[in-house]
Amino acid sequence: MKKTKTILVLFLAVCLAAFAAGCAKNEDVEEVEPEDQANLKIYTTFYPIYDFTEKIVGDNANVENLIPTGVEPHDYELSPKQMAKIYDGDIFIYLGESMEPWASKIAEDLSKNGVKVLEVGTDLIENNDPHIWLDPVLAKEMAQKIFEVIAAEDPEHEEIYKENLEALLKKFDELDKELLEVTSKSSKKDVVTSHGFLDYMAKRYGFNQISIAGLSPQDEPSPKKIAEIADICKSKNIKYILVEKGSSSKLPETVANEIGAQILTINPLETLWPDEIKAGEDYFSIMEKNLDILRQALEYEGQ
Ligand SMILES: [Zn+2]
Structure with a gap:
């Protein structure tokens, strides 16, 4: 009887040790997670800004587009849930008041709350015409600005972002050449x-x-x-x-x-x-x- 009890105690001790090891393992896993959270969370308003941003960051940051697919952004209004998400992000990128008037209304408040805001159309938009992304020369300037704000927030990945930017700029140059060919x-x-x-x-x-x-x-x-x-x-x-x-x-x-x-x-x-x-x-x-x-x-x- 006594012997059986000893074995039982030993068995329990082994189980506890295994359980403790399991816990320790879980803690290790949790320690890895903050690195994932360390990735920048970037919110963009509509497609070209999203696409350029994605191409610059690759897998090194999280980019989410706010205006749903198939929805025309000129008159779009964000949901309160989406609004809350932007406040939780690191960077918010929009074009300008002529495209997303709602975004320019919250830009200042976002900045005050620690979100880095980029109005990418500043100095590029003329006569309240938002459609700058369809001119590859201006699109290049958009990409450059997007790169700069992201690299400043995440200098650790700056070299990768720079490489991706260079590849992107080359594609705009090719598009520019094609347009010259067609129109001339x-x-x-x-x-x-x-x-x-x-x-x-x-x-x-x-x-x-x-x-x-x-x-x-x-x-x-x-x-x-x-x-x-x-x-x-x-x-x-x-x-x-x-x-x-x-x-x-x-x-x-x-x-x-x-x-x-x-x-x-x-x-x-x-x-x-x-x-x-x-x-x-x-x-x-x-x-x-x-x-x-x-x-x-x-x-x-x-x-
Ligand atoms: Zn339009």
Whole structure:
């Protein structure tokens, strides 16, 4: 009996030791976790900013985009839950008041609460036109600014971020060359768009944008303005109207019917649609498709 009791005690002691070892092991695991938490948490507002940021940080920081896929950001409002998340992040990146008015309203308060805020469109946006990401020269400047703010917050990974940035800048240079090629060898000089997303690109590469609505898809032109646009299109022998994917406006169709033009769907990259995410698209692959549309609309004559 006594012997049995001793064995039982020994058995219990072994179990306790094993349990203690298990605990110690768990503590080791927990010690690894803060490193994961040490990764920067970056919140971006809409797609191009998200894509550029992702390409710069790779796996070395967490990037989350706030405006859901397929949602047009001009008039988007954040949920209170999303708002709370931004306050918990390290860096918040938005474009500017002309694109996300809600973001500029909270920017100062976020800064006061220890979140690093980058308004990436500062000094790049002109005339309240937010669409700077469609001009690769300005997109390069956006990427540079994004890199600088992230590297300052996370100097440990600066070299990796710098390498990724250089690769990204090269891709913008290639896109710039392609746009020069298309626009310098095209017979048409006018492009008609549903809303004014192409002004920066048009200015940079020497073509003219005629937009049916204003800078936001929600801007409704007067019947008089629509008649004027139809007249201009007729006089310039416009054959195509570029309409952003997901647009519910009937205006471009009205104008197209009036002048006998064809609608071409383009993604101005204000969002990436679910089918595009599924297909593994990014800023550059969509821009290649947009280039094809420009070739058609501008009547590209090169090879
Ligand atoms: Zn727009």
